[in-house]
Amino acid sequence: MTTAIKENLDVYLQSFRELERRGKVPEWLARIRTEAIERFLDLGFPTPRDEEWKYTNVASIARTPFEPAPAVPAERAAERIATHALAQLDCPRLVFVNGKPVPELSSLGGLEAGVKVMSLEKAVASGTEPVEQYLARTADPATHPFVALNTAFLQDGAWVEIPKRTALSKPIYLLYVTLPGSKPTVTYPRNVVLIGRESQATLIEGYLSLGDSAYLTNAVTEIIVEENSVLEYVKLQSESPAAFHVATVKMQQARNASAHATTVTLGARLAREETASVLDGEGGEATLNGLYVLTGEQHVDNHTTLDHAKAHCSSRELYKGILEGRSTGVFNGKIIVRPDAQKTDSKQSNKNLLLSEDATINTKPQLEIYADDVKCTHGATVGQIDAEALFYLRSRGISQREARNLLTVAFANDVLDKIKYAYLRERLKASVLERLATQP
Amino acid sequence: MLLEIKNLHAKVGGNEILKGIDLKVGLGEVHAIMGPNGSGKSTLAQVLAGRDVYAVTEGEVLYEGKNLLEMAPEDRAREGVFMAFQYPVEIPGVSNTYFLRTARNAIRKHHGQEEMDAMDFLTFIREKMKLLEMDESLMTRPVNEGFSGGEKKRNEIFQMAVLEPKLAILDETDSGLDIDALKIVARGVNAMRSKDRSMIVVTHYQRLLNYIVPDFVHVLSDGRIVKSGRKELALELEQKGYGWLEGAVNATA
Numbered sequence: 195m196t197t198a199i200k201e202n203l204d205v206y207l208q209s210f211r212e213l214e215r216r217g218k219v220p221e222w223l224a225r226i227r228t229e230a231i232e233r234f235l236d237l238g239f240p241t242p243r244d245e246e247w248k249y250t251n252v253a254s255i256a257r258t259p260f261e262p263a264p265a266v267p268a269e270r271a272a273e274r275i276a277t278h279a280l281a282q283l284d285c286p287r288l289v290f291v292n293g294k295p296v297p298e299l300s301s302l303g304g305l306e307a308g309v310k311v312m313s314l315e316k317a318v319a320s321g322t323e324p325v326e327q328y329l330a331r332t333a334d335p336a337t338h339p340f341v342a343l344n345t346a347f348l349q350d351g352a353w354v355e356i357p358k359r360t361a362l363s364k365p366i367y368l369l370y371v372t373l374p375g376s377k378p379t380v381t382y383p384r385n386v387v388l389i390g391r392e393s394q395a396t397l398i399e400g401y402l403s404l405g406d407s408a409y410l411t412n413a414v415t416e417i418i419v420e421e422n423s424v425l426e427y428v429k430l431q432s433e434s435p436a437a438f439h440v441a442t443v444k445m446q447q448a449r450n451a452s453a454h455a456t457t458v459t460l461g462a463r464l465a466r467e468e469t470a471s472v473l474d475g476e477g478g479e480a481t482l483n484g485l486y487v488l489t490g491e492q493h494v495d496n497h498t499t500l501d502h503a504k505a506h507c508s509s510r511e512l513y514k515g516i517l518e519g520r521s522t523g524v525f526n527g528k529i530i531v532r533p534d535a536q537k538t539d540s541k542q543s544n545k546n547l548l549l550s551e552d553a554t555i556n557t558k559p560q561l562e563i564y565a566d567d568v569k570c571t572h573g574a575t576v577g578q579i580d581a582e583a584l585f586y587l588r589s590r591g592i593s594q595r596e597a598r599n600l601l602t603v604a605f606a607n608d609v610l611d612k613i614k615y616a617y618l619r620e621r622l623k624a625s626v627l628e629r630l631a632t633q634p
Numbered sequence: 635m636l637l638e639i640k641n642l643h644a645k646v647g648g649n650e651i652l653k654g655i656d657l658k659v660g661l662g663e664v665h666a667i668m669g670p671n672g673s674g675k676s677t678l679a680q681v682l683a684g685r686d687v688y689a690v691t692e693g694e695v696l697y698e699g700k701n702l703l704e705m706a707p708e709d710r711a712r713e714g715v716f717m718a719f720q721y722p723v724e725i726p727g728v729s730n731t732y733f734l735r736t737a738r739n740a741i742r743k744h745h746g747q748e749e750m751d752a753m754d755f756l757t758f759i760r761e762k763m764k765l766l767e768m769d770e771s772l773m774t775r776p777v778n779e780g781f782s783g784g785e786k787k788r789n790e791i792f793q794m795a796v797l798e799p800k801l802a803i804l805d806e807t808d809s810g811l812d813i814d815a816l817k818i819v820a821r822g823v824n825a826m827r828s829k830d831r832s833m834i835v836v837t838h839y840q841r842l843l844n845y846i847v848p849d850f851v852h853v854l855s856d857g858r859i860v861k862s863g864r865k866e867l868a869l870e871l872e873q874k875g876y877g878w879l880e881g882a883v884n885a886t887a
Contacts, residue, residue: 586723589683590737590797591711591744600736604727604776 198238198339199256207235209262210346217349222326223318230335230345237339249524249556250466250495255438260380260410263292266373272299274404275371280432280625281402284617286311287367288352293381295350304364308357311366314384317353325353328386332416332472333444340440340466344382344414351384351413354397358390358420365396365426365615370413374405374434383413391420391448396615397427399443403434403461413441419451421475426454426614429469430622433461435490442468449475449504456613458622459486459494460629470499473507473535484513485609487629488521488553495524500542502535502568511542514609516602516630517553527572528560535565542572547579547605549598599630636661636698636801636832637682643692644681651677653857654693659801662829666843666868667836669854670876675836676720678854679805682834683717684710697801711737712744714800718790718807725777730789733777734759734796741797762795766822784815791822802826803834808842820845840872853879 210231214224239256240247271291275281281289288311289299295313302311310323317323335342352368370383389395401411411433419425425445433439439462445453457467471480486494500509515523525544546555559572579601587597606626613619637659644652651674659665669675681688682695684707695702702710725733731752739749750758763773766788778786787807794802804823808816823833823846835846843851843865851867852859853876860879861867871879 580723582723583725585685585707586719586725587733587737588707589685589711589717589719590733590793591708591740592737593708593740594706596736596740597708600728600733601725604725607727 197241197244199241199253200238202256203235203238205259206343207231213347220318220321223329226330227346227348230330230342233335234339234342234346237342240339246497249522250464250493252440252464252466254464255410255440258378258408258410260378263372263379263381263409264375265294266291268296268298271296271371271373271404274373275299278402278404279621280400280430281369281371283365283367283398283621285364285367285398287369288313289369289371290350290383291371292373292379293350293370293383306360306362308360309362310353310355312353314351314353314386315349323353323355325386328388328416328418332418332446333414333442338442340412341414341442344384344412347382348384349382351386354385354387356389356393356395359392360390361394362396365398365618367398367400369400369402370411372403372405372409372411372433372437374403374407374409376407378408378410380410380412383411385413385415387415387417389417389419389423389425392422393420394424395426397425398430398615398618399428400430400432401439401461402432403437406434406436408436408438408463409434410438411441415441415443417443417445417453419445419447419453421448422450424452427456428613428615428618429455429457429467431457431459431461431465431467432625433465435461435463435492437462439465441466443470445471445480447471447473447475447478447480450477451475452479454481454614455483456609457484457496458610459484459496460625462494463492465494466497467494468497470501471509472501472503473509474503476504476506478504478507480507480509482509482511483609483612485606485626486513486515486523487606487626488515488523489518490521491519492521493523495526497526497528499528499530500540502529502531502538502540504534505536505538507535508539509541512609513544514605515544515546515555516549516606517546517555518549520550520552522553523555525555525557525574526560527558528562529570529572531563531565531568531570533564536567538565538568538570540568540570544574546576547602548576549579549602599627602630603627635659638696639693640695641693642678642681642690642695644677644688644690646677646688650691651688651857652681655857655859657852657859659832659834661832663850664827664833664835664846664848666848666851667834667854668838668840668851668868668871671838673854674857675838675854676805679717679803679834679836682803683707683715708740711797712741715803716794716797716799716801717803717805718787718794720805720809722778722786722790724779726779728777729774730777731755731759731773734793737793738796759796762792765795765825766792767818768792783810784812787811787819788815788822791819795822795826800830801832801834803836805836806838807835808837808839816842817845840868843868855879
C-alpha cells in the first residue's frame with residue numbers, strides 16, 4: 195500500500211539545483227525554497243490511496259517530464275490574447291505569459307494611491323516590500339505536495355498590496371496565459387495579496403491558454419484579508435483541454451473581514467481547485483462559490499475548506515456543476531469548527547446537473563465540529579434536466595436545444611449572478627453559454 | 635375545420651386513458667370539455683400539446699389538415715397551438731420576460747417575421763399586463779417561481795395573450811381560483827376570443843362557463859365523449875351531476 199508516487203522525483207531535484215544555480219535570491223527565500231523541495235521529495239505525488247486524493251489520480255502529472263515554459267515575445271502573445279473574450283476586462287491588469295510578467299500587455303493605470311500591484315520577483319528583489327512577512331505563511335508547503343512544489347520552484351507571480359482604508363474603484367486582474375510548446379511545460383504562479391484593514395477590493399485571477407497541447411499550471415495564491423475589509427475574489431480557469439491545472443487559493447480573514455470567492459472552472463483535462471479560508475477573527479464572513487462546466491474527458495476536483503477558528507463567523511458555500519460527455523467531477527467540502535468557534539453559522543450546498551449518462555460526480559461534505567453552539571447545514575443534489583420544465587419551454591415554441599441551454603444556463607446563473615462585478619459577470623455568462631452551445 | 639380528432643386512443647404506463655375521442659373544432663369556436671376527475675380531460679389536453687409521457691395508440695389528430703401528432707411540441711406551438719397548464723412549471727433562473735420574448739421570437743422567426751428586441755417587446759406586453767393585472771415584479775421574477783396559485787394561472791393566460799395562438803387549450807385554468815382571480819382570467823380569455831381563434835376549455839366545474847360562455851359543451855367520461863350539446867348542457871350537468879351521464883354510458887354500452 196502506497197499513498198505516494200516517489201519515482202522520477204530526481205528530475206525535480208535536478209531542476210531545482212539548476213534553478214538554484216541560475217537565480218540569485220535573498221537568503222530567506224532560498225531557505226523557504228530548499229525546505230519546500232525537501233518537503234516535496236519527502237511527500238512525493240499523492241495517489242488515490244491518500245483520502246484527500248481518492249477521486250483524483252495525478253499519476254499522469256507524475257509521469258510527465260515537464261520542462262520550464264519558455265519566454266514568449268510580447269508581440270506574439272498580444273496578437274493571440276486580443277482574440278480572447280475573457281482577456282478583455284476593463285480594469286487594471288498584470289498579465290503573465292508562460293509565468294513571466296509582460297509589461298507590454300499589462301496596464302496598471304488608475305490604481306488608487308498607495309496600491310501596489312507588481313511582479314513578485316520584483317517585489318522580492320526590491321527588498322522594500324514586506325514579502326518575507328507573508329510568503330508561504332498562509333499556504334503551508336509542509337502538508338501539501340503541490341504547494342511544496344510550487345514553493346520550491348516559485349519565481350514569479352503577483353504581489354498585491356492594498357493599503358488600509360482604501361476602496362478600489364476597479365478590480366485588479368491577474369491574468370496567466372500559457373502558450374504551450376511542442377513539449378509539456380510547467381509554470382508555478384505564486385500570488386501574495388494583502389488587503390489592508392478597512393479596505394475593499396475585487397481581485398480576479400484568470401488562467402487562459404492559447405494552444406491545445408499539454409502543460410501544467412501549478413498555482414498558489416495567498417490572500418490576507420485584514421480587519422473589517424471586504425474582498426471579492428473571482429478565479430476563472432479556462433485552460434486548454436489538454437492542460438493540467440492544480441491550484442491552491444488560501445485566504446486568511448481577520449476580525450469582521452468579509453471574503454466572497456467564486457471559482458469558475460471551464461478548462462483543463464485535469465484540474466484540482468483547492469479553495470480555503472480561515473476565519474481567524476470574530477465576526478468574519480466567508481462565501482465560497484463555484485461553478486464547473488465540464489465535457490469530454492475532463493476531470494475537475496473542487497476541494498474547499500472553511501476553517502472556523504473564532505466565534506460569531508458565518509460561511510456560505512454553493513458549488514454547482516454541469517457535466518457532459520464522460521467528464522468527472524469531485525466536490526469535497528470541508529468545514530471545520532474549532533472549539534473556540536461558538537455561534538458559527540455555516541451552510542454548504544453542492545448541486546449537479548448531469549447532461550449525459552456517462553458523466554460522474556463524487557460529492558462529499560466533510561464536517562469536523564468541535565464546538566457545541568453552532569449551526570451547520572449541508573446538502574448535495576445530482577440530477578438531470580427537469581423534463582417538466584423542458585416540456586413547458588418547448589410547448590411555448592422554444593426548440594429543444596435552446597430550452598436545454600436555457601435551463602442549463604439558468605442553473606449556472608445561480609452562481610454567476612452572485613458575482614458583484616457586473617462587467618465580468620456578463621462576460622462569464624456569455625462564456626458559459628458559448629461553451630454549452632458548442633457542445634454536441 | 636381547425637382541429638379534427640378521430641378515434642384518439644392514448645395510454646400512460648399500461649393504462650389506457652383515452653378510449654376513442656372524436657371531436658371537431660371549427661375556427662372561432664369555443665368548446666368546453668367537462669367531466670369528472672380521471673375521465674381523461676387533462677390527458678387529452680396534454681396529448682394535443684405534445685407531452686411525450688402519453689403514448690397515442692390509435693387514431694389521428696389533424697390540425698389545419700396536418701398530422702398534429704407527428705409534430706414536436708415546439709412546432710405545434712409555432713403553428714399556433716397553446717396549452718395553459720393545469721400545473722404551471724417553475725423555472726428558477728429564467729426571468730418571465732426573457733422566457734416570453736424567447737418564445738414569441740421563436741414563433742415569429744418560424745413565420746419569417748423579424749425578432750423583437752427587448753424594448754419593443756416591453757411596449758408590446760404592457761397592455762396585456764394591464765389586462766391580466768400582472769404586476770411589474772412578476773415580469774422580472776423567474777418564471778412562476780414563488781408565484782401564488784392565482785398568479786400562476788394568470789401568467790398562463792398572459793402567455794396566451796402574448797403568444798397569440800390559433801388554438802388555445804385551457805387545462806383546468808379555473809381550478810383553485812377565488813372568484814376575483816377567476817374573473818380576471820375570464821376577462822383575459824374573453825378578450826382573446828376572435829373569429830380567427832378557437833379554444834378548448836377543459837374544466838371540472840360549471841362555474842367558469844358563467845364567465846367564458848362556450849359554443850359547445852362535451853362531456854368526457856372514462857376516456858370517451860359521452861354527450862355533446864350547446865352551452866345549456868353545462869347547466870343541466872350542474873343540476874344533475876356527472877353521475878347522470880355515467881349512467882347514460884352504461885345504458886348505451
